[in-house]
Amino acid sequence: MIQADLIVEGAAELLTLQGNSSRPRRGEEMGNLGIIRQGALAARRGKIVWMGPTADLLTSVRPMAFSKLIDAYGKIVMPGLVDSHTHLVFAGTRENEFAMRIQGKTYQEIAAAGGGINATVAATRKVSKAELKVEARKSLDRMLALGTTTVEAKSGYGLELETEWKMLEVVRDLNEEGPMTVIPTFMGAHEIPPEFRQNPEAYVDLVITRMLPEVAARKLARFCDVFCETGVFSVEQSERILGAAKGLGLEPRVHADELSDLNGAAMAARTNARTADHLLCTSDGGIRQMAGAGVIAVLLPGTAYFLHMQRYARARDMIAAGVPVALATDFNPGSCMTESLPLILNLACTQMRMLPAEAITAATINAAWAIGEEDCAGSLEVGKQADILVLDVPNHEHLCYHFGVNLVETVVKNGKVVVEGGQRIR
Secondary structure (H helix, E strand, C coil), rough: EEEEEEEEEEEEEEEEECCCCCCCCCHHHHCCCCEEEEEEEEECCCCCEEEHHHCCCCCHHHEEEEEEEEEEEEEEEEEEEEEEEEECCCCCCCCHHHHHHCCCCCCHHHHHCCCCCHHHHHHHHHHCCHHHHHHHHHHHHHHHHHCCCEEEEEECCCHHHHHHHHCCCCCHHHHHHHCCCCEEEEECCCCHHHHHCCCHHHHHHHHHHHHHHHHHHCCCCCCEEEEEECCEHHHHHHHHHHHHHCCCCCCCEEEECCCCCCCCHHHHHHHHCCCCEEEECHHHHHHHHHHHHCCEEEEHHHHHHCCCCCCCCCCCHHHHHHEEEECCCCEECCHHHHHCHHHHHHHHHHHHHHCCHHHHHHHHHHHHHHHCCCCCCCCCCCCCCEEEEEEEECCCCHHHHHCCCEEEEEECCCCEEEEECEEEEC
């Protein structure tokens, strides 16, 4: 019999998301959650060792003397959520811009008035690494309580070497301290800093010749992201930055076609980027090229909602075209101040017409693929990390339908219960 130190039994639905391990899910595959009804699973030393019907548990698994037993009768059990696009580390907040936006100011007008990304850059440059870490830890704890167990975190509020290092070191420290897995992305190309506003090419050169080599040498990031947008980084500049990043071993990602169609999606396909993110304005051709290249579309409906944009990414068209779709919060102080992936699932369904099963797939296994964690996270499979949620809901559709409250009862990370009864356990 299989020995286990953690057993979860009786789940009305055990959403395994298992299968299709060679690539992210596309098309109709996104609707397959691999459900085991009245399911159970067992783990040992942080890894899943058995899954199946609860009726087979007693004949298959032997609890150890100190085993933890979780009663999931009448509830659903699923993989920990994966937030594949966040700007976790920053100083200060921008609620004044929130009020300006309500009064009709656009993203570009707010930036021109001294707000926007550069307002957060100024605040982030001033504070210590310790201060950044304290605030980021608070956000991680909120995410964890809401069911997120793995998160990607970008730099990009430094726009100078020292502060970019500082941010990425915070990400590294938070990952090492746990319990959440935190994946680092270098995004020095997030905005043109004020001191280079008259000479953006000089800043592009700085990113390529100084920042990227230092970040790579210090092994501070896994990915390199760039904001390819009108008034920020052109397609040509973005492609140069991502080419340099690839040469140093960092995998490309792109903020693409958020506010205008610059053919950023096509550029992501051309550079073999792992993801293209936002994509509100992407053309039919961009969607086709992403599908052909296997670029994952990371959609961020919370940002469109927060910015009053009156349009959302074309999730249905992307799914129909065979683009693998992931979802994320885009947590940041300017354009999407939320740590809640469950809220994003609701927005994906109500505003982008994704089905609940598709949205769950997009926030678990496809999101894990988006950040290179597909072998560890995003599904419940023997041999993978025991990152598990127990939700007090009768079925998976209820998770997307019942919004504005926390339905997560228990969170298990690497086989250890870290949230119980909605409360963080330390």
